[in-house]
Amino acid sequence: MSIVSLLGIEVLNNPAKFTDPYEFEITFECLEPLKEDLEWKLTYVGSSKSLDHDQELDSILVGPVPVGVNKFLFQADPPSPDLIPASELVSVTVILLSCSYADREFVRVGYYVNNEYDSEELRENPPAKVQVEHVVRNILAEKPRVTRFNIVWDNENADEYPPEQNVEEDEEEEDEEEDEEEEDEDEEEEEAAEVEEVDENDENKDEEVDVDVDVDEDVEIEEEAPEKDEDVEEVDGEEDIAIEEDIETDEEGEVEEKAETPVDAVQA
Structure with missing residues (x-):
């Protein structure tokens, strides 16, 4: 953990001429008493191709640093x-x-x-030789890039960097985690397969029950059908007999009537 924490930086006199000094208001917090001073430094990067053109504009020592929140003004000369x-x-x-x-x-x-x-004319038609007195700078204060480093403070026995873990131990832990994940996946697959088998068995049982019910119904229908046919035949037989008897009776009646007719005629 860092004993000194940077809380904020306010860029002053911005934008400004190229030849104007730089000004920053810096706020930081100190968590523990420090034996030495803090050194603040401003560097101007003169070229993106070589470090030889970098210029250290100014540096300042701040101390002794009291515990708590501190603020100071840092000024630096412009680059050459x-x-x-x-x-x-x-x-x-x-x-x-x-x-x-x-x-x-x-x-x-x-x-x-x-x-x-600083003028549109010079921006559109820059002179062969740079006119520094007409150059203005604009610091993009809204987009700083902050980088922090772990260091040893006053405790000489402390580690400068966090302890490194053994690579082999990390690999073993990763292998164990992968094995556990594979085992969990296998168990989930087995459970899913068992659930599917149970569902299939239940479906087969349901189908068998339905088939049995259908067969019984067919048998009952077939058994009932012949009984109905016999009743119908018996009824038809009785009707036929009744009809034949009626016919015979009618015929006999007619014969008798025909036989009696001549006698009556003779008597008359």
Whole structure:
């Protein structure tokens, strides 16, 4: 854990001329008493192709640092244009504001800086030789890039970096986790298969029950059908007999009537 924490940086006099000094209001917090001072430093990156053109604009020692929240004003001189390549003098560059303790850097803040001419005419038709007096800078204060580093503070026995874990142990732990995940997946697949088998068995049982019911119904229907046919035949037989008897009776009646007719006629 860092004993000093950067809370905020306010960029002042921005935008400004290229030749104006840089001004920053810095706020930080100190959690424990420090034996040494803090060193703040501002660096101007003169070229994106080589570190030889970097310029340390200014540095300041802050201390003794009391525990709590602290604030101070940091001013730095502008860069020397003679140390910057002419092709990169009017362009986009970077400034770095860093803080160190006991020559160990623990925080660095980077800002993009846009250098351009102050008139539209010079921007459209730049002169062959850079006119520094007409160059203005604009620091993109809304988009800082903050980088923090772990360092040893006053405790000399403390580790500068977190302890490294054994790679083999990490690999073994990863293998064990993978094996456990595979076992869990296999168990889930087996459970799913068992559930499917149970569902299939239940479906087969339901089908068998339905078939048995259908067969019984067919048998009952077939058994009932012949009984109905016999009843119908018996009824038909009785009707036929009744009809035949009626016919015979009628015929006999007619015969008798025919036989009696001549006698009656003779008597008459």
